[in-house]
Amino acid sequence: MPSPAIRPVVLGGIVALAVAMGIGRFAFTPLMPLMIRDGGLDAATGAEWAAANYVGYLVGALTAARFADPRRGLRFGLVGVAVTTLAMAGIGGIPSPLASLFAGAGLRAAAGVFSAWALVCASGWCLAELARHRAEALGAWIYTGVGLGIALAGILAWLGGRQPADRLWLELGLIAALGAWLVWGFSHGASEAGTAQRAAAAPAADRSGQAALVVCYGAFGFGYIVPATFLPAMARALTPDPLVFGLAWPLFGLAAALSVAGVARWLKQTPRRRVWAVAQAFMALGTALPLAVPSLWSVAASALLVGGTFMVATMAGLQLARAAHPADPTPLIARMTAAFAAGQIAGPLTVRALGLLDIADGAALAWTGAAATVVLVGTAVWLWCEA
Template sequence: MRAPTPSYAHPARLILILSLAPTVGLGIGRFAYSLVLPDMRDSLAWSYSAAGFMNTINAAGYLVGALFASRLIQRFGLATSVRWSTLVCVLSLALSAISGNFVMLSFARLLIGLAAAIGFVGGGALAASIAQSRPDRANFLLSLFYAGPGVGILASGLIAPFVLQGFGAGSWWIVWWAMTLLSVVMTVPLLLAPFHADAVAGGIVRTKFAVTPVLIYLTSYFLFGAGYIAYMTFMIAYVRDGGGGAAAQSAFWSLIGVSAFVTPWVWRRVLALDRGGLATTIILGVNALGAALPIFGHSPLLLAISALVFGVAFFAVVGSTTAFVRLNYPPEAWPTAIAAMTIAFGIGQTLGPIVVGAITDAIGNLSVALNVSAAMLVLGAVLSAFQRKVGP
């Protein structure tokens, strides 16, 4: 028997506030690194492998966070877990600004990843619960949560390139301070939001999760994790290598973020498809197309289309997995199921950056590595088409 769904007076507003958790943890905590990576690599004399390792260690933290998320949520409740994990992300951003020491920066990236995963799993389950209070609009409401990282990407894209341009080479640490202050402002509404008592106090029951029925889907999500992260890690370097200055880098990154705002409207009917992995196949296929476009050159128009196509699908792929969980599992199993999806995703994005960085170091050409990234996304899209509904 399913537990009754809590009633929320303003579900859209609450989910938008809740989306500030992935805004800070992912949109800023993870992805802003790509904006400062070229300056950090030059200033700190890093190879592409070292640069990729920073996102690998971040992804490793994300994986660990996903592994323990359901236990922490069971003990402390959804809302409490989301709030504290977001505060840890803010602290980690400040640590990133303090020192250029490789070990210190690695620890900060690890901590951001760990906290972001807990916030994402808890936030996703809480957003699904809030969305369920309006069944006729549930998929649209759920999409609002996954637009959160786009806000962080847009905000950091409008700030970081111009801070780097204004303060000159070696000013990467100033960018991290700017990102910290931005995150502090965004965390305040999350701390004050009136979430349901059950979500604050706990009431989450850990359930067993069978891998076999969704093994194909988990493999597809693994490939998405490995493929997307290479694009998001190295595309700013690709734009800069093609002669793009601060304005071009900001425009490219901001277009990815802007595309998140149309995601709920573009994909709401696709997300409602209760047909196994079909929704993920459609959305991931579009994501792969966006990732593949830079193969054809550095044209500003081509790169702009790539950013928009990649972005509008990128945020929806993650949303499609939560929609899959919501349509195939009872509410009490959502945190465990979302955590399982996040683990598969985390393993993929842990391996992706350092592998792509090593390929780039060996070949000396980012284009080849980005081709590998796009190929993994295509394979993930094909695989998810074979996922059927779970249960009777």
């Protein structure tokens, strides 16, 4: 059980990542099929809004290190996620289709910026505080928040699948606002003293291999994004019932939360490069499966395989960043997150480019999924050999 001094840090990290990633980054995935169903969105516009979110995430990752106090960036990020999510509820009321298109793209881009700030700053603040209390092993637990947030958004979309999508955005925005308020309280009482002491007492940064970490993290972003973006849409193509296709995303999120909890509980001493390598190997299988065998069972298996590994890889990568730069991991975490964002931008753009070459959507996804599988396997082999 965490001590009273570090309990707010762990709880704050869990809630922060649930809001920033589960809602700010990923809520659009289960809601996009419902918005298309409601007639407020088409597939092409949905892809453009998703791309805007990825670009915003890249901008946020590139600017997150500018916050001298990571808690300030965390708070700004979470408030921004809540505001942009609430604003998405009003997109359907805009009479002009062109204005609606630009408003939606702008809100998704802003949500990407805010969620990147929150992820980078939450990781920097939580991991540094836990290290100060010699409780680094608890750092893995904060990343269960991402899966919990994804599962929450997915379950809300699944249970409310017969509601208008606008109402679901409103409900998620209120949940995000509550989460931002909670994290504000958790982080307010955290120690402000000791930043200079940590910088003076921490071991020197190990710059060897930092570039390789950035490259591998970017490859991970490219590899996971095809199933992470298109799984609910794949499921919807196989069945029109939202109570069936809507299960893909809750499964994804629950698998993410449980897998991180399992690693935090039973694999504390396992080298993080090996944890990351194994996670990417299973992710590669999950990426390839629904493209090779399009069926509901393969989509469900992919949700479990990719959902059960992408946050393990995230956790392991960011813990390696902390180990490589103990005094202040935020700049390295920001560079890795920027590489990840660039990789995930490349995934949908590749699908779109193949589609523009008159390749059917399914073929475009298959070719992109094959490339993602090769990239994931290649980096997994490298990580295992370097462990």
